[in-house]
Amino acid sequence: MLRYTLQRFLLMIPTLLGTSILVFALFALMPGDFFSGDTKLTQERLDQLREAYGLNKPVVERYFTWLGQLLRGDWGFSMQYNLPVSTVISNYIWNSFIVSFGAFIIAWALAIAVSVYSSRHQYSFGDRAITFVVFALMSLPSFFVGLVLIKVFALNLGVMPVGGLITTGSNYTGAAYWFDVIHHAILPMLVIVCVNFGPLTRYFRTSMLDTLGMDFIRTARAKGLSEASVVGKHALRNAMLPAITLLGFRLPALFSGAIITEQIFSWPGIGRIQFESVTTRDYALLMSITMLLACLTIVGNFIADVLYTLADPRVRITRSKEASR
Incomplete structure (x- = not known):
């Protein structure tokens, strides 16, 4: 019983890792971002904001940055509410x-x-x-x-x-x-x-x-x-x-x-x-x-x-x- 429970618990680790890859990939494939909906921003300002928030980096680099933040307990920053996501x-x-x-x-x-x-x-x-x-x-x-x-x-x-x-x-x-x-x-x-x-x-x-x-x-x-x-x-x-x-x-x-x-x-x-x-x-x-x-x-x-x-x-x-x- 204890051995089976431990096996099932350890199996959750690769499952969670695979889930994180799938979740990030799905949202990375979605067109646009938070700033693209603001028609008042110029293209130059859009580029500056995307660079400041790391949205212009390659997808793989962004994934590992996001995963590292999750492992540290940092869920990111909500631009809509201007608050940390955890809050x-x-x-x-x-x-x-x-x-x-x-x-x-x-x-x-x-x-x-x-x-x-x-x-x-x-x-x-x-x-x-x-x-x-x-x-x-x-x-x-x-x-x-x-x-x-x-x-x-x-x-x-x-x-x-x-x-x-x-x-x-x-x-x-x-x-x-x-x-x-x-x-x-x-x-x-x-x-x-x-x-x-x-x-x-x-x-x-x-x-x-x-x-x-x-x-x-x-x-x-x-x-x-x-x-x-x-x-x-x-x-x-x-x-x-x-x-x-x-x-x-x-x-x-x-x-x-x-x-x-x-x-x-x-x-x-x-x-x-x-x-x-x-x-x-x-x-x-x-x-x-x-x-x-x-x-x-x-x-x-x-x-x-x-x-x-x-x-x-x-x-x-x-x-x-x-x-x-």
Whole structure:
């Protein structure tokens, strides 16, 4: 087990290196830069600025300069915000985390509960109603759901704010400030829940149905175990094993934000500044955000592999044999 974990950890190093090359190459191939969008600058001034920021150097030299800065903890300088990239990201990434983490907890809890009920009452009226709602939510784009929620709860009922992080002109501090932030985060959170609830429910329901049809479930019922014990202790535990893989992929999503949702609600998250950096060609900020999400994806997969090995003894035995070869 320890040997396998160490092997997987060391494998992340060449993966991260290859990812950095790919990320830098993709942005290096994009036409223009931050200064080319300013029509007021003369060609002479453009050349001076590009030379000052090292944009006129060969691609290979720029890559190794950028990689060396990353290894030293220097993520570069955002020309759009006139701040270090690390400062910009730290100012916005936790706003995205608040919404994404809350939506993650709600969506997963609802999806698991609904999928257990649906799988236990297959083809019933409740199961068909759940299937209809799931497919309806999957067919609705996030911007439409967001606009409907704003129309109903913000404009018609007036119980929710239209958007933003806090109430304009407020000077809340302490608990009052966080209550105001959570109040503004409810609608963006609901949009993300609606978008994720459908696919998660379908996935968990299918996994539960497959597990409930296995031999060990029939054996458990034949032994006289209660239905709650069969479903909760045996079926649900085994059906949720594939969800560990989804947990690994959800790690970067907790920090990447939701670009469309954050735009609709004017939520100052990482997704919104990522979209704005595309339009302004702030490549230093774009590359850092992309590289951060790539690192989180790789780390998430590593954590999922380790958790899967711990959760399933069959996987642990198989991978121990592979690591010992």
